[in-house]
Amino acid sequence: MSNPPVGVPCACRNRCSWVTDRGHEPPSVGAAAARRLVRLATVLAVVLGTSYAVAQHGTQHGHDAVHGTAHTSPTRVFHLYATDGYHRTADGATLYIWGYSLEDVPGTATLPAPTIEVNEGDHVEIVLTNIGPSRPGVQRAAHTIHLHGLDVDQANDGVPETGPSARVGESITYRFTATHAGTYWYHCHVETVEHLTMGMYGALVVHPADGPGRAWTDGPSYDRAYTLLLSESDPAWSAAVGESRRVERTRFDPRYFFINGRSFPDTMTASDTHVMGHLGERVLVRLINAGYGWRSMHMHGFHFEVIASDGRPLPAPLLKDTISIAPGERYDLLVTLDQLGSYPFHSHVLLDNMNDGVYPGGIHTMVTVVPVGDPLELPHHGGHGDQADRVESDAEAVGGLEAVVEMAYDRFSPDVLTVPVGTTVSWVKVDGLGRVHAVYAPTFKSPDMRAFETWQHTFDEVGVFEYECPHHNAMIGFIRVVESAESAP
Ligand SMILES: [Cu+2]
Structure with missing residues (x-):
């Protein structure tokens, strides 16, 4: 926008009313109605996905x-x-x-x-x-x-x-x-x-x-x-x-x-x-x-x-x-x-x-x-912040119980996951690193997983299941399986 001459009404679609030599001045009281119109236009623009x-x-x-x-x-x-x-x-x-x-x-x-x-x-x-x-x-x-x-x-x-x-x-x-x-x-x-x-x-x-x-x-x-x-x-x-x-x-x-x-x-x-x-x-x-x-x-x-x-x-x-x-x-x-x-x-x-x-x-x-x-291609999944929402929506979408554990940077996340009995847990390797991860426990065992690969296991019994990655020392996780959906956080 070119500068209007100093001291004339400002043509900009903002709330400025006058241009002076120190810039656009605050609106006068009379500008309130115009401001409401601008606000309405903004809301419409947001709704229509344009600005x-x-x-x-x-x-x-x-x-x-x-x-x-x-x-x-x-x-x-x-x-x-x-x-x-x-x-x-x-x-x-x-x-x-x-x-x-x-x-x-x-x-x-x-x-x-x-x-x-x-x-x-x-x-x-x-x-x-x-x-x-x-x-x-x-x-x-x-x-x-x-x-x-x-x-x-x-x-x-x-x-x-x-x-x-x-x-x-x-x-x-x-x-x-x-x-x-x-x-x-x-x-x-x-x-x-x-x-x-x-x-x-x-x-x-x-x-x-x-x-x-x-x-x-x-x-x-x-x-x-x-x-x-x-x-x-x-x-x-x-x-x-x-x-x-x-x-x-x-x-x-x-x-x-x-x-x-x-x-x-x-x-x-x-x-x-x-x-x-x-x-x-x-x-x-x-x-x-x-x-x-x-x-x-x-x-x-x-x-x-x-x-x-x-x-x-x-x-x-x-x-x-x-x-x-x-x-x-x-x-x-x-x-x-x-x-x-x-x-x-x-x-x-x-x-x-x-x-x-x-x-x-x-x-x-x-x-x-x-x-x-x-x-x-970016890794497929959101971070920890999105995880709770995703688990909830997944369960609704398939009419069953699902949860996700992400593997990134030699860590299971969440490292302690509480789920209701009957839940299918998916382990997903979300980083693009070349390192291999796997899920090992006395009662279940995954194959090796590379970048963006996934593996599932369904938990039909109540209890605490500790598991580890056989390739990385301190990479340990727990699945706590509880009676009903109500008792899971
Ligand atoms: Cu400030």
Whole structure:
């Protein structure tokens, strides 16, 4: 959208009423009716699966990204709505979050916020509207957008002490020109330690002037690209904010560690976090550390070229297999997929590898390379968080009793499963690793299982059945068979 002259009614379809030299001003009281219409349009758009304000496309690797609305001018316009929401973790916990949404609907914030993609040379406008939290009793805080690494001017820097902030009901338009292709991010800068840890962050990618395909204008080319945004969450902070209690800010004890909001094993089953490609392809991995913890990212099986950092090319590529990334930093890695197989790509920092203290979890995903011409297939099953739902729906679907134990990373999950008598339990090897697993007990025994293979056994007697994998020492599980469906949790 081109900028209307200062002081005239704003033509944007947001709630701004006037454009001034400091951006779009908050709506007047008379704008309330128009706002209701906009809200209705948004709801309709959501129902119809379209967005009136922002087009949303899956890119080549399935990552959700937003692209500015098409205008005749080179200005790209994005609308983000600051509100709250809920985020489900890999182990089934629910975190109260704050964030940015594409929808003008309270409670729809996502973790992380939508990825914004523009091209070098684009004039960019990001219209932030603070629509307030959906949760009753929560503080109605002001918010901003700080464009980390974009070197914008003071008015667009998103720092409340040096520029405007949007209170509930207000909008701010941030304007800048994308001058250097590279990897950036954005976050709220109001009470930063709290608003950032609550989830107010997202990736911002600047492609070369002619679009994706090269790391920068005339830079190295790639076949696929992944943007991996690293962060963490302390459920105690989340709960305190959600219950309007004071957060003890000297005690930050994160329990969940994310890549694009997912933790292992959910990272393996999502197309935006499981790095995949064909033999011989070159993959660009954009690493962003949006958290407060240092991470040390190690890729098994490959050395990668570190080609850029913080939105600028390095003078010469650095060939590494492990890279430290400090809070706020970005690195662009170019990896040539020169051997087949599945390889872990994970943080080497101890805490990063757990979900609420349970290993393995957290900032851990896979790089999978398949022969040219083969489909890029993700593992079939969701993570631990989806398991209870799936067992329930399976039982309904077949009119019988079924349950699933996943085998990944030399672990049975859940390692203790309680089922009613008569249940058929399926063991599924959900990782793509070459290692072989099997299920051995005195009264049942499976054949060896490889990636994505499955084996079933029906339990007709009440009791506790211990079993193990004969190939891996500490890989032990229990099936507890109880009388009726009512006594199973
Ligand atoms: Cu904020």
